[in-house]
Amino acid sequence: MKFTFDSYQELLELLDENGYKTADYHNWNQYDRCVILRHDIDTDLQKALEMAELEYQYGVKSTYFVLLTSNFYNLYSKRNKKIINEIQDMGHAVGLHFDEMEYPEDMGNADKIAEDIVKELKVLTEILGINIKVFSYHRPTKTILDADIKIQGVMNSYGNLFFKQFKYLSDSRMCWREPVLDIIHGGTYPQLQILTHPFWYHDEARSMKEVIYEFLSRANMERYDNLNDNFTNLRDVIDLEERL
Numbered sequence: 001m002k003f004t005f006d007s008y009q010e011l012l013e014l015l016d017e018n019g020y021k022t023a024d025y026h027n028w029n030q031y032d033r034c035v036i037l038r039h040d041i042d043t044d045l046q047k048a049l050e051m052a053e054l055e056y057q058y059g060v061k062s063t064y065f066v067l068l069t070s071n072f073y074n075l076y077s078k079r080n081k082k083i084i085n086e087i088q089d090m091g092h093a094v095g096l097h098f099d100e101m102e103y104p105e106d107m108g109n110a111d112k113i114a115e116d117i118v119k120e121l122k123v124l125t126e127i128l129g130i131n132i133k134v135f136s137y138h139r140p141t142k143t144i145l146d147a148d149i150k151i152q153g154v155m156n157s158y159g160n161l162f163f164k165q166f167k168y169l170s171d172s173r174m175c176w177r178e179p180v181l182d183i184i185h186g187g188t189y190p191q192l193q194i195l196t197h198p199f200w201y202h203d204e205a206r207s208m209k210e211v212i213y214e215f216l217s218r219a220n221m222e223r224y225d226n227l228n229d230n231f232t233n234l235r236d237v238i239d240l241e242e243r244l
C-alpha cells in the first residue's frame, strides 16, 4: 500500500466493501464487524488535520491521539487548539498519546505510570475543554503493554481487548508489518484496530527520507515565522531570503 491520501481512501473503501463499520473505543460492541481507526500524532498536527478532512469527506470518524509532552507542538497555543477543535468539529474523537519515556523514574512501575496517565488525562481535559476518555502509548515498552493498565472510565487502546482481541495493524516507521489490505479482504477478523500516522501520507508517494527532509525544511520557515511574531523588525537582522 502506498503512503498517499488516495491509498488511504482505498483502504477505507475496502473496509466498507468487506462489511467493517467504523467504530470508536466506546461503541464498538454495537457492531458484529467493526474497525477502529486510530491516528497517533507524534510530530505534526497539520498533517492530522489533512487526514481528518479526508475522513470527514469520506464519512468516517476516527480517533486522534495527541501528545501532551511533545517537543514538536504545544497544545496550549491558540493555533494548535484551533486545529484540535476543527478535528473534533468533524466528529472525530481526541485521545491522549502517552510517552512513558518522559517519566524515567516511574518506568517499570505500572501503578506509578497509571498515576502519570491520570494526571495527563486531567491536564489534557482541562486544556481542550473536553472529556478525554481514551489513551494510547507512544513507543511502548513490553513492560507497559504487559501491565494492561486499566483506568476507570477511560479506555486503553493498547489494553488486551483492543491490542489482542482485536486484530491490531499499524504503519509504524512507514511500514506495515502485515499485509493490511489482504487481511481486510480476507475478513478473518471481526474486529480491527488500524493505526496510521498521518505524517507519512501525502498526495504523491514520497520516500521516508523525502518526508523527513521536507519536515525539517518546513521547521526552518515555521521558526522564522514564530520569531517574526515575537521580535520587532526581524527582517532587519535576517531577511526572509537569508534563512538557512
Ligand SMILES: [Zn+2]
Pocket: 040, 041, 042, 097, 137, 138, 139
Ligand atoms: Zn507515537
